[in-house]
Amino acid sequence: xxxxxxxxxxxxxxxxxxxxxxxxxxxxxxxxxxxxxxxxxxxxxxxxxxxxxxxxxxxxxxxxxxxxxxxxxxxxxxxxxxxxxxxxxxxxxxxxxxxxxxxxxx
Amino acid sequence: xxxxxxxxxxxxxxxxxxxxxxxxxxxxxxxxxxxxxxxxxxxxxxxxxxxxxxxxxxxxxxxxxxxxxxxxxxxxxxxxxxxxxxxxxxxxxxxxxxxxxxxxxxxxxxxxxxxxxxxxx
Numbered sequence: 001x002x003x004x005x006x007x008x009x010x011x012x013x014x015x016x017x018x019x020x021x022x023x024x025x026x027x028x029x030x031x032x033x034x035x036x037x038x039x040x041x042x043x044x045x046x047x048x049x050x051x052x053x054x055x056x057x058x059x060x061x062x063x064x065x066x067x068x069x070x071x072x073x074x075x076x077x078x079x080x081x082x083x084x085x086x087x088x089x090x091x092x093x094x095x096x097x098x099x100x101x102x103x104x105x106x
Numbered sequence: 107x108x109x110x111x112x113x114x115x116x117x118x119x120x121x122x123x124x125x126x127x128x129x130x131x132x133x134x135x136x137x138x139x140x141x142x143x144x145x146x147x148x149x150x151x152x153x154x155x156x157x158x159x160x161x162x163x164x165x166x167x168x169x170x171x172x173x174x175x176x177x178x179x180x181x182x183x184x185x186x187x188x189x190x191x192x193x194x195x196x197x198x199x200x201x202x203x204x205x206x207x208x209x210x211x212x213x214x215x216x217x218x219x220x221x222x223x224x225x226x227x
Contacts, residue, residue, distance in 0.1 A: 034213035036151075043200055043217035044151065055215065087151060091212035097151045 002026050002090050006098035012106040019075040021101045023088035028068050032092035035064055035073045038100075039084045047086075048073065078103070108132030108216060110184075110201045115221030122191050122225070128184040128201030128218055136179040139207025141214070142186045144197035144223075154199070155186060158207065169195075191225045198222050 003026040013019055023033065031051040036044035046055040048064035051071060061076040075082055083105055088098040114126040126142070128135075141156040155175040156164045163175050174187040184201055198220040205215030 032211070036214075043219050044214070045217070046205070046213065046215050049205060049211070049213040049215075089151075089213065095153045095212050097153075099150050 002029060002093050002096050004088055004090055004096050004098035006086075006088055006101050008101060009099070010102045010104060012104050013078055014106045015078055015080050017078050019078050019082075019103060021073040021086055021103075023066075023071040023073070023098050025069045025071070025090055025092075029090045029092035031067045032090055033064075033066070033071050034089045034091065035062075036087045036089065037082075037084045038087065044087065075103075110203065110216060110218035112199065112201050112218045112221040115199065115223045117224045117226065118191055119227050120192060120225055123187070123189045124191065124223060125188070126186040126199055126201075126221060126223070128186075130182050130184065130203075133203070134179070135177050135182050135184050139204040140175075140177070140184050141202050141204060142175060142184075143200045143202055143214075144195075145200070145220075146194075146197040149197075152197075156204075157184070188223070191223075193225050196223060196225045 005024045007022045033051045035048040037047050038044040047058050047062050052064045063074045065072050085100045085102045087100045109131050111129045118124050139158050142154040144152050144154050157175045172190045176185045200220045201218040202214040203216040205213045
């Protein structure tokens, strides 16, 4: 099983800041990585797939990069509605998720 | 509107059975690749089961032999039949659609809002 490790577990930031979240795979997953946003009491929402392709309707402030084992989700200018938990998911070898990064208000 | 709506969750005793339903609208369940995921309280996401458009089914090791995924084309609904429930099955169960299953790209482009299953005596 491919293990996905996200860091940090929690990120305290202020609105307007640039945010960078990391996701590491235990083995090469090419570009088969997705990012999701989940707010309390809500289902996850697809942000990025193919490591860098924004899903339909996702604002341009969200961007993804990386390939192989190291991946990054960047939020260029954090908005109030972006405080949430973010999960990465690999789909190179079926499906596994990272443990999540909580982006909280500083 | 394209959406998924889960129902059927609730409080069930250990060893009991429950059937979850997921009503789809805006697309055809039988024509695509669908899955169930779950999220235990305060925990991360876990894949549970999947069904391909051709009808092939797959299960996580933790639920194999106890859970069954199925669909009803006439009702455009996905199901998850759960037997021999245990305390560690307690979770919010999400119905989901794979974004590009035909090309084996197993990211999820549509999620339901989830239904809570609590296994407790």
